[in-house]
Structure formats: C-alpha cells, structure tokens
Amino acid sequence: MNIAVAAILILASMLPALGRADTRFTVRVDEDLFSGMGNDADYTGGLALTLAGDLFEQSGTGPQWLRRMDRKLGVTAQSYRYELELGGAAFTPLRITETDVLRGDRPYSGILYTSASVIRWGGTQSAATTLLVGVLGSEFVPAAQRHIHRVMGSDQPRGWHHQISDGGEPTVRVMHEVTRASAVMELGRSNAQWLYRMGAGAGLLTDLSVGVAARVGHFGESHWALHSSPLGLGDRMSGSARSERFFYMTLGARLSIYNAFLQGQFRHSDLTMSGSERRRLVPDASLGFVFDASPNFNVHYFVRAQRSEARLAVRGETSVYGGIALSW
Numbered sequence: 001m002n003i004a005v006a007a008i009l010i011l012a013s014m015l016p017a018l019g020r021a022d023t024r025f026t027v028r029v030d031e032d033l034f035s036g037m038g039n040d041a042d043y044t045g046g047l048a049l050t051l052a053g054d055l056f057e058q059s060g061t062g063p064q065w066l067r068r069m070d071r072k073l074g075v076t077a078q079s080y081r082y083e084l085e086l087g088g089a090a091f092t093p094l095r096i097t098e099t100d101v102l103r104g105d106r107p108y109s110g111i112l113y114t115s116a117s118v119i120r121w122g123g124t125q126s127a128a129t130t131l132l133v134g135v136l137g138s139e140f141v142p143a144a145q146r147h148i149h150r151v152m153g154s155d156q157p158r159g160w161h162h163q164i165s166d167g168g169e170p171t172v173r174v175m176h177e178v179t180r181a182s183a184v185m186e187l188g189r190s191n192a193q194w195l196y197r198m199g200a201g202a203g204l205l206t207d208l209s210v211g212v213a214a215r216v217g218h219f220g221e222s223h224w225a226l227h228s229s230p231l232g233l234g235d236r237m238s239g240s241a242r243s244e245r246f247f248y249m250t251l252g253a254r255l256s257i258y259n260a261f262l263q264g265q266f267r268h269s270d271l272t273m274s275g276s277e278r279r280r281l282v283p284d285a286s287l288g289f290v291f292d293a294s295p296n297f298n299v300h301y302f303v304r305a306q307r308s309e310a311r312l313a314v315r316g317e318t319s320v321y322g323g324i325a326l327s328w
Contacts, residue, residue, distance in 0.1 A: 023053040026327040030089075030233065034322025035303045040154070041094040042106065042308055042319035043233055044145070048087030050236070055080035055118060070120060070127075077120035077127075081225070085115045089231055090141050091261055094315045096157040104313035107271040108163035109261040110141030111171070111204075115230040121223045124181045128227035132173040132204065136260060137165030137267065162270040164260065169267040171260060175201035177209075177227050184222050191246075192216045193224055205232060206258040217246025217289075226250075234286065234304055234323050244298065245291040254282045256309055273310055279317075282309050300325040 030046040056079075070077055093105035113134030120127045142160035149156055160166075177199030185192045194214040201207050213226055220243050229236050232254065257280075262273040288302030301324050308317040 023051055024327055026050040026052065026325050028087075028323060028325040030321055030323040032319075032321040034301075034324060035320045036322075037320040040096065041092055041315070042310075043306075043321055044090050044092050045148075045321075046087060046089035046231075046233065048085050048229075050083055050085045052081060052083045055082045076122045076125070078123070079121045081119045081121070083115075083117040083119065083236065085117070085230060086113075087115075087230075088112045088141055088144070089233065090145050092145075092157060093159070096159065097155050099158045101162050101271045102159065102314075103271075105315070106262060106273065106308070106310040106312065107264075107269065108142075108157075108160050109136065109165075110138060110160075110163060111136055111231070111261075112138050112140060113171075113230065117227070117230070117236075119225050119227065121225060124183065124223065126179045126181070126223060126225045126227070128175075128177045128179075128225075130173075130175045130230050132175075132230045134171050134173075134204070136169045136171050136204075136265065137163055138168050164262075164264050164269045164272070165267040166269065167267070169265055171204045171265060173201055173203035173205055173230065175199060175205075175228070175230070179224075179226060181224050184219075187216060190217055191219060193219075193222075195224060195226065197226070197228075199228060201232070204260045205256075207232070207254050207256050209252060209254040211250055211252030213248060213250040215246045215248035217244075219244045219246050234302060237290065237300065243292050243295070245289075247287075247289045249288075250284075250286045252284050254284070256280055256282055259309055262310055277311050279307065279309050279311055283307050296328055298327040300327070 028048045032040055032044055089111050091106065091109045093102045095102060111134045113132050115130055115132040117128050117130040145157055177197055179195050179197040181195035182193055196212045199209045215224065226235055226237055262278060264272040284304060284306040286302050286304040290298060290300045292298050303322045305318055305320045308319055
C-alpha cells in the first residue's frame, strides 16, 4: 500500500519538472528480428517514448512527505530523477497465420500503457518506484502489427480476435526495485562495476525478481541507475548526458505469481493459461552496449534471452529479442 501511495504522489510531483532544460527524450524499439534469432513469437515487439530528467532543481531537495515515504521504504536519497513513458507491446503465438484458437501455445495479447517512475540515488544505492496504467485488448496493437508486417512483406497475423481482453480492458501495475552497486573499479584503461537488485510488482504482472549485472568501459556516472522496464522487458538506464561507452551483461530470475498477458483479467478471453500451464520461475539474461554518438546523443542496444513463462507443447520455450534506444 505504501508503494502505491508513493507512486501516485510522485506522479503529481513530476508535473513542474517537465519543462526543464535537462529533460531527455528516448525512443526505444524492441523487435525479435533485432536479435538475429527472432521467430516472431512470444514478445514479438514494442515501442516506447520516455521523458526523463531531474525531479527537483537542486540535489538533496524534495518535499518532506517524499522523504518520509522513502524512509518507510528503506531508501536514503541524495537526488531524484523521473521517467514518464508512453508505449505499447505485442505478444503472439508462433503460428500467426492460423485463425483458430491455438491450444498448446500462448494467447495473443497486447497493451497500450503509460507509466511514471521516480529513481532515487543515494551513494551506491538506487531505488525505482513505478506506476503503470494501461489498456489490454486494444485494436491498435494488432492494427500496428499488421501494418508493420505489410510493409516488411511478412505473414499477416490472423488470430488477434482471440487476444486477451479483446475489445479493451483497463489494467494497472505498481512496482518497486532496489539496486546496490559496487564502487567503480579500474580495469586497465577502462572502468568496471557490478550490482545486484531486488524487486516486486503487483497488478498486471505480480511477481518477485532478483538479478545481478556488470558493466565494463567508460561511464560518466558512478551511480548506475539500471532498473527494470515497466513491463519487465529489458532494462531502463536513467543517466545523464555525459559521455558513456560501456558493455554490460545481466542475469536475473523472476518468480511469477500472476500474469494477465497469459491468464487474462475480468473480461472474457477465448484462450487463457492456467497455473499448471505456466512456469513460475523465469530466468533471463542480456548483453548490451551504450555509447555516445555525440555529446548529447546516446545509443543503447541489447539482446535478451528469456525462458517463456508459458509451458509450450508446440515449440521451443526460450524467447530471444533485441532492442535499440536512441536518447537525446
């Protein structure tokens, strides 16, 4: 309950910060083909636009209610950043040309969402609290995928009328993640750093997660504010415009309690998966790099492999996809 209240109050406190000069924009595209191993199944793609910046003009400032809330969450913050994100994501079975319900594979599911996150930095510790509000079952997601496949000359997906919550249904998620990073270490002419993180989410995805990560290269910030995306699909990096060039890797695992993309919500869905058809422990790994193409323009690319949460009878159970993010 404390996390939910914090997320709502933080969203209201972000509004005065949106017009500041330090605001950074990021356009992110995820696509299974970017990995070189995509099969157009499971998480097949997503698009997101993110605005990020300092929540308060001066470091170490902030309202007393926010500091009291942080103390309840066990966080000591020296500075705050915000992220506002608008995006969408699509999940499909393997045989997208079939019009019938495909037993033994995952259901179609799509989401349009907006999310608000606040990232606290305090020495080697950071914490991210996120509130996501979205719509499952919108016609926009299948229409967008059909258009993309038409442009690329790919097979048309024909089973979207069986998607989770077809016709539209509101959904929400609250999540909180804490990260502790090591001090920056020298490695030849480069720097190195590692971290571990723990998180929990409730709502659209209800789960617990743990992970470790490491990076090697040149980075302008000693506090690496790496945190999970609102949908748990890859990572977000709330950094500054300073020079950064590094490679990184992550290893993680998620204990899934509830997943609306597979189980549905309150609205009828033609195909859903029961608890016995889902894998509770879902491991993942990713490799990526970040570099500055110019003083104010960064590129982030990653490839992520994730065990499917659905126990599939018709195909392999590991999903591989890539993502590209451009920030300025």
